[in-house]
Amino acid sequence: MSGIRKGRPEAAVAGQDPGARWRLGLREAQWGLAVLALVIGAGAGLGSIAFRWLIKVFTGLFTGHVDYAGAGHAANPHVAWLGPYFVLLAPVLGGLLYGPLVDRFAKEARGHGVPEVMLAVAQRGGRINPNVSVVKALASALTIGSGGSVGREGPIVQIGSALGSTLGRIVKVTEGRMKLLVACGAAGGIAATFNAPLAGVFFAMELILRDFAIEAFGAVVLSSVAASVIGRAAFGDVAFLNLPAFHVEHVAQYGLFALLGIAAGGVGISFTRILYWIEDACDWAWRGPEWLRPAVGGLLLGVLLLLLPQMYGVGYPVLENAAEGKYAAAFLLLLLAGKILATSLTIGIGGSGGVFAPSLFMGAMLGAAYGLGMQSLLPGTAGAVGAYALVGMGAVFAGASRAPITAVVILFELTGEYSIILPLMLAIVTATLTSRLLSRDTIYTLKLRRRGIDLEGPAAGAVLGTQQVGEVMEQAPPAIPVDAELLSVATDLSLSAHGVLPVADKNGSYVGMITARAVAEALADEPGSSGSGALAGDLVEQPVSLTPVEPLAVALHALIAHSGTGLPVLDPEGTSLVGWLTHQSALRALHSVRGTAALKPATA
Template sequence: MALAVVVGAGAGAGSVVFRWCITTFTHLLSGHADYSASPGADNPHLPWLGPYFVLFAPVLGGLLYGPLVNRFAKEARGHGVPEVMLAVAQRGGRISPKVAVVKTLASALCIGSGGSVGREGPIVQIGSALGSTLGRVTKVTEGRLKLLVACGAAGGIAATFNAPLAGVFFAMELILGTFSAEAFGATVLASVTASIIGRATFGDTAFLHLPDFHVDHLTQYGLFAALGIGAAVVGVGFSRFLYLLEDACDWLWRGPEWLRPAIGGLALGLLLLALPQMYGVGYPVLQKATEGGYAVGFLLLLLVGKMLATSLTIGIGGSGGVFAPSLFIGAMLGSAYGIGVHHLLPHSAGAVGAYALVGMGAVFAGAARAPITAVVILFELTGEYSIILPLMLAIVLATAVSRLISPDTIYTLKLRRRGIDLEGPAPGARIGTQHVDAVMEPLPSPLSASTTLADSADLLSLSGHGALPVVDDTGHYVGVVTAQSVAEALAEQPENAPTQVGQLAEAPAQVTADQPLAQAMHALLSAAGTGVPVLDSEQGKPVGWLSHQSALRAVHTAS
């Protein structure tokens, strides 16, 4: 817990430095605190260039951060979050400390020179690198090291966006991929500590300032639901287009990697000249869209422009996140949709800004498939609670539709393209590549569902397993009963306790004989007992038993 507080303080301080670097580089290279607030304006440092300075700003930025990333930390390229997910899933939470420094400078230079990316990916990677470094210095266990990495991610999100709850859920839902009391407590401490530092520096203000919204007609829920479905398609489309353009850049580029951001910056500069609203993160443009400041045609142009600008920035080797672009795209989609339905149903459609806000959350949910984070972060970023029900509805639908369309998220797709499956075996790992049927044990004698608790306690105590399969009177598999659940039931008052073991049987996550051991390990590690039954993939009948010991025997099988 003490280390979580220290990591949170470090992430909070890191976010302050990072945002200061962004502001400084933006002012140096554009002459404005945020050029997207004054699109098309001249650079006061170079007035003789007029708006054409945007042709050269990305080139200069690329010349600075390209060699930096290529020489010191190649993992600082791109949007950062997938690298942290990989470190937690397959590298024991180990992240090089130099990533924090390189990512800070590279991402700030990229955004400051016009790169159309967000700051959440960099700050997650920066905070996580700090957590990993502290964990290794203090020699904590691997499990605690992973938790400190998540604490760094939570603190970075919390301080950067003034969103402490969102930081916690982002860390658990996307980085750890699991929820537990210990993880929640540690990430909360880190998030709160970082938020205090962030608020002391940036103030306690909402990310967007929106008027109160109210759902006055039930028909609006149907409109929000349709927006959620459409946002899922847009979110998945953004993910696919991002990597399609990255592939195109890989195919076209034949020079040294350190020079790629500078040469690619010429293409980005041409896009910024045509659509200067794409310069940097673009929060002022997003704010204006939620206020209904653009026509439908221009909103759709901004939507497509952001997809292209973000994909091009990442494709040429830029460094920055995709969360803010997802929000931007969602706001443009929601605003255009809101204006459209307002014209069709002027008396029941409601405020346009409400659709922009819901679109932001739904597109992010469709791209990242993190519904809890999407709901919480949109609430905290705007401070707008009155829209929470439509927001939840649209986000859940966007997540479900996204899962139907694509098996990968915008984060996992980056790793899968490199041949990395977070649920599969790590490259070179001695356990994971085998199939379950090669290492499983014979199936223990199952308990009948009608067995009394006293008899099941005797059988479990004599068994070499802390859990046993349970079958009903017809011999069909029901689930598994653990020694712990039987002991807890026997300790209850007799009139309240179950009488038969079938009442305690629970079905663990399914493990099949033809499944790779790496996937089965997730079910085994999350199981309450010391093992799980192995089912036939066709009939679903238990055919073996997978325990921690049998998984370890795979080491000898591999050698």
């Protein structure tokens, strides 16, 4: 006998092998999650340093300037004989470099990146191609450096997320923890690149995870802190944008800021629609190989840059000039329209870069123009133009992304301006509400929906979630009368398998639910043994209700979020209880799916 046992549990192996015990801890223990979050944050911080360095190098090579957006029609000293016309060639040369790179090694690096990360978390278990980190960094830096009018947040989110996914694969973590590590990478990238640790946290929670669980929050914070420490060591502890101090001078300005929020919501939706319309037009017009598309399309981008050199790259110098009131209103509106066109064209021809910075740019142009207009109409009330520019930045981003918490926090951290926080919050909320009224999707989710992907729905090929609630619901338990005494209700609940029962009025109409927990708390809090006359109607709760025609994929989100063991299914009028959806009844749908699949004839 060799003494080697086959099939030993991993926990037993871990108890004898320190290395295996360490790997198991990384996969399952809380300290392991903390270690992985710190490592990913540090990696995202280093990645952001490398990424910003690449942008600086490529911008210098293509333009001879640190940031050409603020240089006017200056010539490139490397090819001075071309004068300002070198911008016609810069996007073409850049496209010849990053086009084949993306097409050959990581096609998902094309575009603005965040939707791909959202999809990976929602439906692919957090799995991201490990090649994305390197390819996205190079492609996006080449795009921005050669004149592409896109931002840095999309690339750094995808870079950090790919790092988190790759580390999760190496350690072999569970799917739930893999998704969390992807979010940690996104948070670290945002935190280090923009010196905005809080914004990194809320970006990851609100847009990537779309969840605010305590465990997730702690891990994302650790990653963001680690990345911020590294980022500040490299870039310094200063606000990302250098803007003058603003404050509200008159209470009537709050009404003006609210109106600005409505306009910003409309601009955010317009940007979204134009972006994908131009992308469709580029898809329709292009018939050649995909690797050549950025170079050929770069000719159009070059013409636009020759007319408006302020559109070159990210454009932060132009944004700061607008906030300081250095442009006329008509020119501000021209820059707004130009940025929408330039960003849409950059992404449409196959460029790689984010839409966050462009939305800030658009918001600053809109806000500054709006502020100048208000100064003309209400000279004694409007206040500083820069305040409207700053508020407009956050409002347009909120209108496009529909992430109000992230918008508030990131604008505060980017500028260091707390004095403007109240009008900023007001405008962002009105922009978000306006956006929601005008469109179902955001600038991120619309890209996926156009490909037939619904983040709220089942993944392609999923065996659960494609049915309707009416197909899988079970019979509802008997309803409790609204005037039933608590002791009677307690008896019924003790005999029920659900721990929660529906409540009906005297006419038999559904009025809500009552839980065993609520009844037990009421009986424990009262000095008497009968609840001192309390009735079932006093403890009625109103959980989310479902309808028979609702997709099961959507209903499952509500069922998982609900603390009870089931949810009521009501008729379309919402008055009569027609069924009951539980976790077990949902899982029973698997049997019917498998049975149907087994009955299908095999095809050759």
